[in-house]
Amino acid sequence: APDLDLLIGADDVLLELALAGAVGWIAGYPNALPAASVTLYRAAVAGDLESALPLYKSLHPLLRWDSKTEFVQAIKLSMDIAGRPGGPVRPPRAALAGDQESAVRAATEKALAEGLR
Incomplete structure (x- = not known):
């Protein structure tokens, strides 16, 4: 389907789908760590693995929650910890x-200690 746009629908496969040509991201965890998430997304869609991969590895323990039943609770807790109620x-x-x-x-505390916001 060459005319079909692919969107990333789960945070924990962001890098893989961006590299596969996704043109957007329906995201949860950027609510907690917006700057780091935008940086990761932009690097991923640009194919900049040198920038994207280390950031993806740091964020992945959190991004993984987006594919679990408790994703809303996890994102809200991370938001609270990050100072975004x-x-x-x-x-x-x-x-x-x-x-x-x-x-x-x-x-979340580890990501924040690494300067990810």
């Missing part, structure tokens, strides 16, 4: 379980 989730969603919350918190 995401607020509580609404029913039927429930807060993350202890181990899930710890994993998201650790990955």
Whole structure:
């Protein structure tokens, strides 16, 4: 389908689909780390692997949450940690379980400590 545009629909396959020719990204995690996400996206669609790959590896533990059932909770928690109020989730969603919350918190704090915003 040469006239069909491909969009990236899951954060954790951003690099792969950008390299495959995607022309846009329907994204979740940029709400928490917008600058790093835009930098990654622009490098990926430009085919700049030297810039994109290290950033993708750093963000991937968070981006991976976008393909899990708890993606809304994870993104909102990361937003809160990054100082971008995401607020509580609404029913039927429930807060993350202890181990899930710890994993998201650790990955977000690591990204922020690396200067990713």
